Amino acid sequence: MPKPQKYRDAIRFLRSQGWVMLRQGKGSHQIWGTPDRKQKLVPPGHREVRAGIVAQVINELPNAPQHWR
Numbered sequence: 001m002p003k004p005q006k007y008r009d010a011i012r013f014l015r016s017q018g019w020v021m022l023r024q025g026k027g028s029h030q031i032w033g034t035p036d037r038k039q040k041l042v043p044p045g046h047r048e049v050r051a052g053i054v055a056q057v058i059n060e061l062p063n064a065p066q067h068w069r
Contacts, residue, residue, distance in 0.1 A: 002054040002068055010049045010057065014041070017061055 014032055019041075022031045028045040039060055043053050058064045 002051045002058060004048050004051050005054050005068060007043070007045060007047055007049055010043060010054065013061075013064065014057070017063075 011032075018034065019032050019039075020035055022033050022037065022040070025031050025042060029042050030045055031040060031042055033040040041053070041056055041060060043049050054064075054068055058068060
């Protein structure tokens with residue numbers, strides 16, 4: 001099971017992979033995805049990204065940092 005990660009680290013990784021914030025969702029959620037909008041992810045803007053969201057990032061981007069696993 002993946003470990004929860006800091007929000008800023010998860011967003012920094014998504015940006016390094018070419019992902020952009022597509023739009024603001026409801027509440028503190030943000031819609032992130034590739035510029036061509038083929039892949040999407042909705043991480044909440046809290047201090048920590050839960051393990052389930054980290055697992056989604058790992059599934060979408062297999063080159064995620066090894067210490068996240």
